[in-house]
Each structure stands twice: as C-alpha cells, then as structure tokens.
Amino acid sequence: MTRLKMGIIGAGGIAQGRHIPSFRQLEDSVVLTAVQDLNKDRAEEAARLFDIPHVFENYEDLFQKVDAVTICTPNKFHAEIAIAALNAGVHVLCEKPMAITTEECTRMIAAAKKNDRLLSIGYHYRFTPEAQLAKKAMDNQEIGDPLVTRVQAMRRRKVPGWGVFTNKDLQGGGSLIDFGCHLLDLALWLLDDPKPVEVMGKTYDRLSKTPGQVNDWGAFDHETFDVDDHVTSYITFDNGLSLQFECSWAANIKDDDTKLSISGVDGGLSVYPFELYQAKYGALWDSSAKIREGEPKPGLYQAKNFVDSCLGQDELIVKPEQALQVTKLMEAIYLSSETGTSVKLD
Numbered sequence: 334m335t336r337l338k339m340g341i342i343g344a345g346g347i348a349q350g351r352h353i354p355s356f357r358q359l360e361d362s363v364v365l366t367a368v369q370d371l372n373k374d375r376a377e378e379a380a381r382l383f384d385i386p387h388v389f390e391n392y393e394d395l396f397q398k399v400d401a402v403t404i405c406t407p408n409k410f411h412a413e414i415a416i417a418a419l420n421a422g423v424h425v426l427c428e429k430p431m432a433i434t435t436e437e438c439t440r441m442i443a444a445a446k447k448n449d450r451l452l453s454i455g456y457h458y459r460f461t462p463e464a465q466l467a468k469k470a471m472d473n474q475e476i477g478d479p480l481v482t483r484v485q486a487m488r489r490r491k492v493p494g495w496g497v498f499t500n501k502d503l504q505g506g507g508s509l510i511d512f513g514c515h516l517l518d519l520a521l522w523l524l525d526d527p528k529p530v531e532v533m534g535k536t537y538d539r540l541s542k543t544p545g546q547v548n549d550w551g552a553f554d555h556e557t558f559d560v561d562d563h564v565t566s567y568i569t570f571d572n573g574l575s576l577q578f579e580c581s582w583a584a585n586i587k588d589d590d591t592k593l594s595i596s597g598v599d600g601g602l603s604v605y606p607f608e609l610y611q612a613k614y615g616a617l618w619d620s621s622a623k624i625r626e627g628e629p630k631p632g633l634y635q636a637k638n639f640v641d642s643c644l645g646q647d648e649l650i651v652k653p654e655q656a657l658q659v660t661k662l663m664e665a666i667y668l669s670s671e672t673g674t675s676v677k678l679d
C-alpha cells in the first residue's frame with residue numbers, strides 16, 4: 334500500500350508529544366519523512382529521537398519531499414505556512430486555532446480549494462471517546478432539539494510558563510484562543526454547526542498581570558503577559574440556541590473543570606463524563622457509558638483520520654469551514670470585550 338509521506342513544521346511540544354508519536358504508530362499508512370523548525374537544534378533533536386531522515390532549514394524545501402505536513406508553529410504562522418504548503422500541492426493538518434483571524438482562515442480555505450488539497454485543524458477534543466458518543470447521541474435525536482449549551486474550560490492557576498503562549502503578537506490571545514477554542518469547536522460540532530448571530534464577550538488579565546502569582550505550570554513574566562487569562566461569553570444562534578461560555582487558565586476555583594452540557598427539548602447530555610438525562614416511563618432517567626480501556630487516544634484517532642483521508646480512505650472529521658467558525662466567534666468575543674458592546678455577525 335502507498336504510504337503518505339509526512340513532514341513536520343515546528344518540532345516543539347505538541348509535535349514531539351502528540352503528532353510524531355501518533356504517526357509513528359501508523360507505520361502501515363504514513364512515514365515521517367522530514368522536519369523543519371526555525372530552531373535548527375529542535376528539528377535535529379526531533380529527527381534524531383524519532384528517526385526522521387530529512388531536516389530542512391526552510392519549509393519550501395521540505396514541501397518537495399512530502400505529500401502532507403503537520404503545522405505545529407505558534408499561531409501567527411499557521412496561515413502563511415498552510416497556504417504555502419497547499420500551493421505546493423501538499424495536504425495540511427494545522428494545529429489549532431486554524432489561524433488568528435477569519436480573513437486568514439478564508440485564505441487558507443481558498444488555497445485548499447484552488448489546489449484540491451485537504452486541510453484539517455487539530456481540534457482533537459472531537460476525537461475523545463466521550464465526544465464521539467455525544468455526537469452519536471445528538472445525531473440520533475436522544476435529546477431532541479438542543480436549546481441551551483453550557484461550556485466551561487477551566488484551569489486553576491495553570492498559565493503555560495513555556496513557549497510563547499503569553500505573547501499576543503505570536504499567539505493572538507491567551508486562554509480563549511489556546512484552550513477555550515477546543516470546547517467552542519466541540520460545542521459547534523455537536524450542535525451541527527448552528528449559525529451564530531450575536532456575541533457578548535468579556536476578557537480578563539488582572540490576575541496574571543499581578544506580580545508574584547502562584548502558578549502550577551511554570552513561571553511567566555507578569556510584565557510581558559499581554560493576553561487573556563479568563564474569558565466569559567454569551568452567544569446566540571439563528572435557530573434560537575444560546576451558549577454560555579467560560580474559560581480560564583488561571584481561575585481561583587477548587588479544581589480544574591472541563592464541562593460541556595446541552596439541554597434539549599426531550600433530554601440533555603453532558604460530555605465529560607458522558608451522561609444522558611431523559612424522562613422515561615414516568616421517571617427521570619439518567620444513563621451513562623463506560624469508556625472501555627484501550628480506546629485509541631484522541632491524538633492517534635486524529636492522525637489516522639487525517640492520514641486515511643489524504644489516502645482517499647476516509648472523510649475528514651474536522652473540516653476547515655467549521656474551524657473558521659471557531660475563529661470567527663473568538664474574534665467576536667475579543668472585539669466585544671474591547672468595545673464593551675455585543676457583536677452582531679452576518
């Protein structure tokens with residue numbers, strides 16, 4: 334069978350921790366061929382650790398050796414590199430968020446279409462077993478028409494102290510664009526891509542701008558910190574749905590908490606852990622699923638879906654048009670917070 338030749342651009346934490354090990358587990362269908370990083374030592378380290386034969390200093394050269402790339406650079410470079418790859422005839426799996434602005438996302442989609450190449454985004458929460466069950470339950474109308482969705486993506490005192498996560502120029506934002514985006518994406522997917530019409534948002538940075546913070550994920554500089562560490566939002570959709578959203582890297586709460594729940598006309602569900610809340614036989618009726626040991630890890634499932642789709646054997650689960658909607662909502666949340674008014678979307 335033909336194996337997909339995969340290149341890695343940006344050989345840092347997520348490349349070495351998730352993508353490369355996942356592709357290594359799919360050796361029948363994909364071969365890691367080349368790696369590139371602005372920091373050449375990083376690229377060489379990854380090549381040595383994972384037995385990748387080619388190291389390049391610029392990505393244009395890497396494109397000549399591969400069928401697909403996985404982009405794992407800071408967010409600022411996602412659009413530029415993805416468009417260059419697509420124009421070189423290379424499929425793209427780009428880390429999340431798709432890009433910082435909707436305009437960049439639109440250009441990425443246009444490049445994928447023009448060159449007839451695949452483009453997907455690393456919204457891997459969709460590949461968790463709980464999210465897969467929730468999608469099946471939604472598709473099977475277990476809760477009827479959805480009405481209200483609640484999202485909480487909360488960490489207690491865990492501002493990432495490594496990399497460039499607290500740098501607005503390179504990342505475009507903080508807790509929302511880094512962590513909240515996953516749960517926003519998951520909510521939109523489960524709700525079957527409703528059309529947002531109005532967004533109210535509020536961002537905070539006061540805790541992280543205050544010197545001497547206790548932080549569980551390493552040290553960061555409160556003076557250069559210029560992104561959000563806590564965000565709330567209220568979003569309405571054209572079909573009457575509403576979504577209450579909160580995310581944080583640094584909340585003063587008892588424990589970290591990742592929650593997504595949907596109340597519908599006939600029932601409700603919670604994703605983490607997966608539970609259904611219904612009324613049956615004259616009683617309130619709760620059911621839950623046992624997630625079996627040995628389910629593929631989300632990173633592996635994501636890698637397999639992308640590789641198989643590039644080989645024409647599957648269909649992408651994360652479509653770029655859906656990822657664009659997440660960026661559009663995040664842009665609106667940031668704008669709403671800046672202007673102090675709600676943002677109406679077309």
Ligand SMILES: NC(=O)c1ccc[n+]([C@@H]2O[C@H](COP(=O)([O-])OP(=O)(O)OC[C@H]3O[C@@H](n4cnc5c(N)ncnc54)[C@H](O)[C@@H]3O)[C@@H](O)[C@H]2O)c1
Nearest residue numbers: 343344345346347370371372405406407408410428429496
């Ligand atoms: N899906 C997830 O849950 C998840 C988790 C962590 C990070 N990410 C995303 O992955 C991306 C990278 O994050 P990370 O944690 O690996 O960061 P990192 O800092 O560990 O690694 C980034 C690497 O990119 C390299 N780099 C920077 N600019 C470059 C450029 N223009 N061209 C080539 N290489 C470049 C850096 O030298 C570094 O080695 C970000 O977009 C982030 O949002 C996603």
